[in-house]
Amino acid sequence: MSFHPVISRETSSQTDDLAQRLRSTIQHAASTCECRxxxxxxxxxxxxxxxxxxxxSALLKARGQLVRIIALTQMLAELDDISWTEVDRSAFEELAQLFDDVARAATLGSAAMQMISGEVRQ
Known part of the structure; x- marks a missing residue:
């Protein structure tokens, strides 16, 4: 199962649209003045x-994902205490979920960094 984050460009495009509308409106109003x-x-x-x-904002989001990854990694330390002969097989599912959570957090952190760099991967 692959996880693809929703990389929000809405804020950026909404701001760009707003700026363009603002520029157009003000330039029309300022067309006769010397303040253009x-x-x-x-x-x-x-x-x-x-x-x-x-x-x-993107950097703060990435830092939040780093904190999450660190916490999840600490929980994954239980892997050192488990044996392949573990009777309670649900322990393996819980650890698998932790690995999945780390992957999601890493993907979201990467997406935030890509937004700053201007490179959005699909």
Whole structure:
């Protein structure tokens, strides 16, 4: 079973759409004034700040996944105490679930890093 995270580009595209609509509206209103260059600069600064906010958010998400992976790895340490002769076979299923959870957390952390890098893998 493979797990593919939903990589949300909605925030980015919504912000880009908002900025484009804002730019269009303000440029129309500012078409006769000499502040058009200032408007363009302000919108460019907004886009830069918005990208920084998205990157910071993605980094925090990746760090959260790292904390999760560390906790899960600590729980996986029980693997050292189990033998292949374990009577309670459900112990193996629980450990398998922990490995699956680590894989999901790693995939989500990777997706967050890809968003910052601008490279989204499918």
């Amino acid at each position: 260059e200032q408007v363009d600069e302000a919108i460019a600064r907004f886009m830069t700040l918005e990208q920084a906010r998205r990157d910071r």
